[in-house]
Amino acid sequence: MNNGLILVVNTGSSSLKFSLFRTGGDVLQQDVRGQIDGVGSQPRLMVKDHAGSTLVERDFADTEVREIKDAIALVGTWLRDQFEGESLLAVGHRVVHGGTEFSRPVRVDAPVFNALEKLIPLAPLHQPHNLAAIRAVRETQPEMPQVACFDTAFHRSHPQLADIYALPWEYYETGIRRYGFHGLSYEYIAAALPQTAPEIANGRVIVAHLGSGASLCALRDGKSQDSTMGFSPLDGIPMGTRPGGIDPGVLLYLAGQRGMSSAALEKLLYKDSGLLGLSGLSNDMRMLLENHAPRAQLAVDYFVHRIAKEIGSLAAVLGGVDGLVFTAGIGENSAVIRARIVGACAWLGMTLAADANQNSEPCITTADSMVSAWVVPTNEELMIANHTHALITRIQQAKTDTGGSAP
Ligand code: AMP
Numbered sequence: 001m002n003n004g005l006i007l008v009v010n011t012g013s014s015s016l017k018f019s020l021f022r023t024g025g026d027v028l029q030q031d032v033r034g035q036i037d038g039v040g041s042q043p044r045l046m047v048k049d050h051a052g053s054t055l056v057e058r059d060f061a062d063t064e065v066r067e068i069k070d071a072i073a074l075v076g077t078w079l080r081d082q083f084e085g086e087s088l089l090a091v092g093h094r095v096v097h098g099g100t101e102f103s104r105p106v107r108v109d110a111p112v113f114n115a116l117e118k119l120i121p122l123a124p125l126h127q128p129h130n131l132a133a134i135r136a137v138r139e140t141q142p143e144m145p146q147v148a149c150f151d152t153a154f155h156r157s158h159p160q161l162a163d164i165y166a167l168p169w170e171y172y173e174t175g176i177r178r179y180g181f182h183g184l185s186y187e188y189i190a191a192a193l194p195q196t197a198p199e200i201a202n203g204r205v206i207v208a209h210l211g212s213g214a215s216l217c218a219l220r221d222g223k224s225q226d227s228t229m230g231f232s233p234l235d236g237i238p239m240g241t242r243p244g245g246i247d248p249g250v251l252l253y254l255a256g257q258r259g260m261s262s263a264a265l266e267k268l269l270y271k272d273s274g275l276l277g278l279s280g281l282s283n284d285m286r287m288l289l290e291n292h293a294p295r296a297q298l299a300v301d302y303f304v305h306r307i308a309k310e311i312g313s314l315a316a317v318l319g320g321v322d323g324l325v326f327t328a329g330i331g332e333n334s335a336v337i338r339a340r341i342v343g344a345c346a347w348l349g350m351t352l353a354a355d356a357n358q359n360s361e362p363c364i365t366t367a368d369s370m371v372s373a374w375v376v377p378t379n380e381e382l383m384i385a386n387h388t389h390a391l392i393t394r395i396q397q398a399k400t401d402t403g404g405s406a407p
Helices: 068-082 111-119 125-139 169-173 183-196 248-256 260-269 273-280 285-290 294-318 329-334 335-344 354-358 380-401
Strands: 005-011 017-022 029-037 042-048 054-059 086-095 146-150 204-210 214-220 224-225 323-327 372-377
Touching: 005 068, 005 125, 005 335, 005 380, 017 068, 017 380, 029 054, 029 169, 029 380, 054 086, 054 285, 068 125, 086 380, 111 125, 125 146, 125 248, 146 183, 146 380, 183 204, 183 214, 183 224, 183 323, 183 380, 204 329, 204 335, 214 294, 224 294, 248 260, 273 285, 273 294, 285 294, 285 335, 294 335, 323 335, 329 335, 335 354
Parallel strands: 005 086, 086 146, 204 323, 323 372
Antiparallel strands: 005 017, 017 029, 029 042, 042 054, 204 214, 214 224
């Protein structure tokens, strides 16, 4: 495989994040990262170099970037200008749902694309945007290898008990399963632990991915055993705007007695709840921590309470716990939240090292803490870039081995 560039794309409903990685060394090197926000409303392109210095900050008219395919075209034009003469080897995409079929990254050809489209009903708010980016690249550069990396894939090997709901069996067989999400983040952490925290890497670890979306994952020997998200990314712990686990009876009541439509329930559960709903102020943890309003404090208390409760539950699944890992926006940056969660886990034998926690050092528990706690920054983009590079290299190798006839 020649040296070149790997583009990683992560699309939301009105945003497109991208990162460019350079192949050639022992490990892939991130070159630039950027995003286009406000697609269809107030489009804005921002690009930073690997050191975080701003390279571009530019607003566009809403008519110039109406939809994701316009955003892809814009990124393509910028990259071609900026990296003239260099070759783009492949595009790797974050795709939220791989269903039961895709338990590892896959090169997207026409049959795979059709299969991914069939999964839209399982993730109607995310999958269509992920696929829009793939489609846009296929239309303009049909020969460009594209790789889909799934948020669900890492959990596909979890035990069957972690995969089911106690519903009649035919529901399971038609796809009503506990898929789990944030898999690319957990996979990155599992891969990083042997270097960062070798003493727990092969043990029983609970990873707390605490960002605007949030979940926990129980790992044994680096493999997913269970996680707090299930059929959808709604279950589990509270998030910026999602409530986490909620008695399904509440939803039956709201639909049956208060006449809420499924669209209204969807908005309630995805956009209006969680830290935002409880506080009535913000979905941003930083703002809530700085705010002394009683409901801001209540939202933070509830966040910590539910996480501590789920840690207990996953500790039971693992039959004990050797380490707790914090990652993502809140987990990596908020010493206050980490201290409160570790404090709530004192019963498990966890003792905070206050200074280490304040400095976000990798290990934030004392040397004699029976269970250790860690801060490990996640890097989902690098995970996607690595998967993409590995897959296209394997395909290229197979082609060479078979004289060019391999798929
Ligand atoms: P992510 O989705 O991983 O980008 O995480 C976003 C969340 O991280 C938001 O709720 C932010 O408020 C939160 N966050 C980022 N930095 C901090 C910080 N220093 N303290 C508390 N929360 C933070």
